[in-house]
Amino acid sequence: MLRVTRTKSLCKQCALNGCNKVRGLSEVDKPSLIVIGEAPGAEEDIKGKPFVGPAGGWGKYGLRESGINVNSAHFMNVINCRPPSNDIASLDALDAIEKCRPGFEQELRELHTRGVETIIAWGATAMHALGIEGPIGKNRGSVYEVKVAGKDFIVVPTFHPSYIMRGMKKEEPTWFNDMAKALDIATHGWHPPKENFQLFPSIEWLEKETKRLCSMKKKPQLAVDIETAFGQIVVVGIASSSEDAFSVPFFGKGMISYWKNGDFGRARSCLSRLLSTCPTLFQNAPFDVSWLVRAGFVTLDAIDIRDDILLAHHAIHPELPHNLGYIVSVYGATPYWKDIVVSNPKTLMAMEDADVRTYNLRDAVVLHQVKPPLLDDLHSTGTEHIYRGISMKLVKPVIEMELTGMKLDKKRHKSFAVKVKRELAKTEKKLHSVAGIPKDFSVSSPLHMARLLYGKIPDSLEQKKADIASYDDEGTRKRKDTKKYRELVDYVKTVESIEPLQPTRAAVQKNWKTGGVSTDEMARTSIYLASKTMLREVKALVRPKPFHAEKAKRLERNIRILELIDSFQELNKLSTTYTNFRLGEDGHVHPRFVITGTKTGRLSSREPNWQNLPSADDEDKLGAEVRKLFIPDPGWCFVGADYSNLELRVLSWDSDDKMLQTWFAEGVDVHTRIAMSLTGWPEDKITKTVRKGAKTYKFGRNYGGSVEGIYRRLVVRIPDFPLSLAEFREADRRHFELMPAYAKWQAKTREVTLKTRTCVTASGRKRFFLGTDEEIQREALDTRIQGPAGDVKNIALIKFYEERNRLGLKAKLVSDLHDAIYVTCPKTEKKKVARLLKECMEHEVKWWKKPVIFPVEVAVSDRSWGEMVEYEVK
DNA sequence: GTCGTATGCGCG
DNA sequence: AAAGCGCGCATACGAC
Numbered sequence: 001m002l003r004v005t006r007t008k009s010l011c012k013q014c015a016l017n018g019c020n021k022v023r024g025l026s027e028v029d030k031p032s033l034i035v036i037g038e039a040p041g042a043e044e045d046i047k048g049k050p051f052v053g054p055a056g057g058w059g060k061y062g063l064r065e066s067g068i069n070v071n072s073a074h075f076m077n078v079i080n081c082r083p084p085s086n087d088i089a090s091l092d093a094l095d096a097i098e099k100c101r102p103g104f105e106q107e108l109r110e111l112h113t114r115g116v117e118t119i120i121a122w123g124a125t126a127m128h129a130l131g132i133e134g135p136i137g138k139n140r141g142s143v144y145e146v147k148v149a150g151k152d153f154i155v156v157p158t159f160h161p162s163y164i165m166r167g168m169k170k171e172e173p174t175w176f177n178d179m180a181k182a183l184d185i186a187t188h189g190w191h192p193p194k195e196n197f198q199l200f201p202s203i204e205w206l207e208k209e210t211k212r213l214c215s216m217k218k219k220p221q222l223a224v225d226i227e228t229a230f231g232q233i234v235v236v237g238i239a240s241s242s243e244d245a246f247s248v249p250f251f252g253k254g255m256i257s258y259w260k261n262g263d264f265g266r267a268r269s270c271l272s273r274l275l276s277t278c279p280t281l282f283q284n285a286p287f288d289v290s291w292l293v294r295a296g297f298v299t300l301d302a303i304d305i306r307d308d309i310l311l312a313h314h315a316i317h318p319e320l321p322h323n324l325g326y327i328v329s330v331y332g333a334t335p336y337w338k339d340i341v342v343s344n345p346k347t348l349m350a351m352e353d354a355d356v357r358t359y360n361l362r363d364a365v366v367l368h369q370v371k372p373p374l375l376d377d378l379h380s381t382g383t384e385h386i387y388r389g390i391s392m393k394l395v396k397p398v399i400e401m402e403l404t405g406m407k408l409d410k411k412r413h414k415s416f417a418v419k420v421k422r423e424l425a426k427t428e429k430k431l432h433s434v435a436g437i438p439k440d441f442s443v444s445s446p447l448h449m450a451r452l453l454y455g456k457i458p459d460s461l462e463q464k465k466a467d468i469a470s471y472d473d474e475g476t477r478k479r480k481d482t483k484k485y486r487e488l489v490d491y492v493k494t495v496e497s498i499e500p501l502q503p504t505r506a507a508v509q510k511n512w513k514t515g516g517v518s519t520d521e522m523a524r525t526s527i528y529l530a531s532k533t534m535l536r537e538v539k540a541l542v543r544p545k546p547f548h549a550e551k552a553k554r555l556e557r558n559i560r561i562l563e564l565i566d567s568f569q570e571l572n573k574l575s576t577t578y579t580n581f582r583l584g585e586d587g588h589v590h591p592r593f594v595i596t597g598t599k600t601g602r603l604s605s606r607e608p609n610w611q612n613l614p615s616a617d618d619e620d621k622l623g624a625e626v627r628k629l630f631i632p633d634p635g636w637c638f639v640g641a642d643y644s645n646l647e648l649r650v651l652s653w654d655s656d657d658k659m660l661q662t663w664f665a666e667g668v669d670v671h672t673r674i675a676m677s678l679t680g681w682p683e684d685k686i687t688k689t690v691r692k693g694a695k696t697y698k699f700g701r702n703y704g705g706s707v708e709g710i711y712r713r714l715v716v717r718i719p720d721f722p723l724s725l726a727e728f729r730e731a732d733r734r735h736f737e738l739m740p741a742y743a744k745w746q747a748k749t750r751e752v753t754l755k756t757r758t759c760v761t762a763s764g765r766k767r768f769f770l771g772t773d774e775e776i777q778r779e780a781l782d783t784r785i786q787g788p789a790g791d792v793k794n795i796a797l798i799k800f801y802e803e804r805n806r807l808g809l810k811a812k813l814v815s816d817l818h819d820a821i822y823v824t825c826p827k828t829e830k831k832k833v834a835r836l837l838k839e840c841m842e843h844e845v846k847w848w849k850k851p852v853i854f855p856v857e858v859a860v861s862d863r864s865w866g867e868m869v870e871y872e873v874k
Numbered sequence: 875g876t877c878g879t880a881t882g883c884g885c886g
Numbered sequence: 887a888a889a890g891c892g893c894g895c896a897t898a899c900g901a902c
Contacts, residue, residue: 445899573882577884577895597894611894612885704891
């Protein structure tokens, strides 16, 4: 046992004056590593031992989970005495850090002589005390060689256990990893990566190196990373191992060309040869490769994209962040380097060439570093087939979608924009003039809206008023002729001049997650419906009193305002989101599709998000125009196909629910059947409203919604839904009775999720949940449906890409809408492509040895995306 | 000014 | 006590 008393010489001058009450401690004479925290807490103070309180308990749990023998660690703090109310930032505590320093160093020296050199720093205080600057969030997981008290130590900073204890469970796996890394260093020693970088190649050197790499018998895998600025590739970094890398620069500081005269062409040939001869490795290949293809350095066909670190990490653990800095902090050895460059092109081009290229090559070599441990994890988690069989194969189809894009009908877009803006201005004017809403009222401001709906005064208003008052105080020297002052005054004036709706009878709706008031469409609709009811009641009075007329007037104002606000919201959304698209040189909009964008395996889309454009369902709405703005190239057309009821079919198949399966097999309308099963009514009694209600119910229930929660939303969305809550509960009971397999599937999913805190889909995707018990049950229910549905479509995307290549068709993939795929092709190919798309999408799935096919419906258009018409495939 | 968080809303 | 899931984007707002 080792117990270290720190020098007491400075204790008497220390503000805490505890005379190092809680001394560093290990159970053995020769500990294997050192764990440093901040300061003793209440419990430690009483017992006189470090890490015996709740945070200490969590810390030891973390150590054990990381494979560390708690008894072999030496526990110590930056200071040995408890700061008042545990406040490490207090002046007294800061004083103590200084006064305890000699003792802190003495303790580390003592340990060093015993051969202990590895330190886990729990939290920023310990990290800073060891001379490592910066925030813990960025530096955690990196390995630092530091000199303290004249001795060399290896430090791995990570989160303080109290941070994890306070509920940051999402960081827990990262925390374990960091500490396991420290254990590995304590056991096997620290071998920092070497960097053999060529930053300024001559053309001769580049050609020689290209020849050497490309003529090797076993072609080396090249890690590739690019930097871009002002629409140009500035440098391509290529790493042939975790230590050796070279730059292929094109521009230097200030966008000055790197190559002179004809050497650019020679450099370009080298790059082309490298990229089309050797297998490659990327962090986010869709980004880099689409740049490389557009720059003409390689074709999509020629490049062999063998691995992608981002995709691998996502397949292993979709919940975690996937940026390279994070992945390297867990799997790699290079200390955090991402502060070197900011994404701003101006700043990038102001940097020294050596700095930019070193950063770029570091991005490349670390890919080799982290690849082997990532492949191990893919193997041990059983997610290799997701990575190799789906994610990697999606890379090229996804790049193709981005490169293809869709042509924007400029003329139509212009008139659409004008129309939306005109309607918006009209609505706004009415809000001001007719409904008496102040001009500065912002529909997008929840604070304004809360004042209007509930008369709620924002909490921040008092502070703002106090601020204004402080301008009047003498001595503050605050000038009133400033923009800031005017804004304050205007803000208060606006909020106070909003006359709240009344009477409303609707209860204030709370946001259950944050406790704030709710001002969304549902809350507004509740008030709207209540106002309508009250108005009817007032109007129905046989002998109304004079104040009733006043009341009716106020209610009419409510109704008017809420109607106008809804149409304003709708138009505002259209105006801000869809009247300004960024176009490529080809006049196309080029959205990106992100393979790692979701936790379930769906794709996500961005810049712009192609997956949430208003659908063309409601012809009367202006939103229906948006998809019509996108047109095929001259002589080309669109072919699209969507799975019918994909998620519900996945559920019926995965749960083996005979009822649903029968309905699907018979080809009847399932939502009508569900409505019949809920109500017990015959088919002719199922109105559109009831069917809509049944659909809402089924979707909500599938994803873990409660009967009450679903009903609460349902009555607002479908005001004339005929069932009472009691009847709805009864319907729910009946529904589950009718579908015992579905009920069992849900129960089993919940049970397994709670027990394992993981979820495996039929398609073999895994999630390792980090949320609360309640959250993760709902997430698991959703993932088991959404995941396989996404993968059915992912596989179709891959199949189409491959088959199209095999057949040599001109058709190109355009878009992915979760349950639909859109393609563009010459009109002459329409028939072939329609058939091919249907065939590829209706592939047989054999997961869990239960073969199944999910049927699709095909549609085509020569005109626009918004005018697709059904197409019979022969 | 820039950033992160909250809120709301479009889609499946 | 109650809470449907998965996204991206626009705006507001407070902190730096």
